[in-house]
Amino acid sequence: MILALLVTAALTALLAATLLLPAQLSAAGEARLIERIDALLPQTQCGRCTFAGCKPYATALARGEADINQCPPGGPSTMIALAALLKRDARPVDPKFGVVPEVATVAWIDEPACIGCAKCIQVCPVDAIVGASKFMHTVIAAQCTGCELCIPPCPVDCIEMRPAAARA
């Protein structure tokens, strides 16, 4: 009788442990989840979500420190994909994180006006601006993600967003 009770108690404890374990993700499991979340993000690296890029946002999402509606470039489709992966309820992307233009845009530098301060080069998250101090800069349009991060630092306001050319 006592033995039977002990065995049952032991089994219950074991079952509870196996069920509760996944709740505390192992480090490797968390890294895998971050990868999977990151794969759903648009990789604009614009920081509109308040994190320093797509990977940091993915990390915050994996740890439950961010909501799924913080990515304007990804729009509703990214939000729905995130909701499905993270088993959370879908909710509209919050406009307080910014609004992106309907057509894809890329940064464009008015080259005659550029003074070569290299400030935009330092902030470009994907190294899509070439140039050097006191030399003219230019944007590699094919690599520009349209994050708009280069616009505020420019001291002469010579950068603007233009519709991305049709890609051949």
Add this chain to the structure above:
Amino acid sequence: MLLHSHVRGGLQLVGHKRRSAASVRIAAAPAEVILALDQHTGLPAIALVKPGDAVAMGQPIAQPQSDISAWVHSPISGRVVAIEPRPAAHHRGELAPSIVIANDGEDRRHPANAPVDFASMDPLELCEHIARGGIVGLGGATFPTAAKLLQARACAHIHLILNGVECEPWISCDDLLMRERAHDVILGAHILCRSLGAAKCTIAIESDMPEARSAVRAALASDTASNIEVASVPSIYPAGGERQLITTLTGQEVPADGLPSDIGVVCQNVGTAAAIARWIRDGEPLIRRIVTLTGSGVREPVNVEVRIGTPLAQLIEDAGGYQQPIAELIMGGSMMGKTLPHDGVPVTKGTNCVIAATAADFHERGTEMPCIRCGNCAEACPASLLPQQLHWYALGKDLDALESHGLLDCIECGCCDYVCPSQIPLTQRFRDAKPALLETVDSRTRANDARLRFESREQRLTRLEAERRAKLDEKRKAFKDAR
């Protein structure tokens, strides 16, 4: 040459080729030519002339703006009258930026175009020279030839295939070219072999073109080199599709996301080879081509050699004009051709055939009925796809399923349409579904690229920060030691 495998799927169709099989006629130069700047695959060319400029025959008038783009030359001598949007056949009559030139009737040649000795040229230089001739694939895809050659140059042991398998019904321009100008084709083969460093060349000709085959064989008999052979391919549509032909000849399949050069093969149309021969031997860039003009609607179906940019209306007039009310005007063959809204569009580099079809030429398509899952389309598909499944997914706009079922491998040959007992316009569905899928695949590639660039930047910044700290620590330590 022995074929390695039979043609997969496909259809045996009535050719209608005999109608236009008389010898090639040279068309009169038109009073005005219209040259679209985007008549090749890739980015449009940039005009080098302005309205009012005098131009000579063969003079370059637009230059490529990237690697995948092509030169455009003036096919006549005269004066540029306008650079403006004009209706274009490759956009089904929609507007394309074009250069319009009025003919002065003198055919003054551009003095800078001179023949070159290709045998003494460096292969890379030869590729660049071919690009300057404005040569693009004349089989219909108009892909810039030099770009194709340069992509393939990295591979060793290239096998060059010249595609003379003109499998689509109604078209006979390559057949006539091989019959009458086999020497041009063979010279083109030698030039292409030289530019690619190819050891071997196969000229593939359809089995129902005996005259073309014997003409090419006769021309080869007087040729000293022995690295060119002739292969006969069964006349099944679409045996002449690039991927289909390569599999038939070599037994190997081109990877779905790869190029023929990945398996050591380069495929060029016989017309392209002949155009290259003219550019190298005579110094004449791609300014004219042979066009099949056929259908019950024209009085004399014929193959004509015509200047690029000639309006179709004039071409049809040269062939005796229309003789019956036209039901449909088609550029290309009956399976893959595009319907044109009117004949006010010009001939482009890619115009291989114009069909002025009357109601008697084609069966009218019945009303679309539901799919009965008969599977005829899957049997006919030369790309081994499942059109019946793709159809469901296209209707439901399920991009993931469309991708995993290989929509992007569809060559839009029209075989599934043709055999469908429910008259479902499958090819049109697939054509409509492709842009959205391409956009998704493309944005995924771009996102992956951006991710890699972001991560390598992060790594670089971390490393620089660590280096800066290490240096500071060293300084601090040195200062402490000195004290």
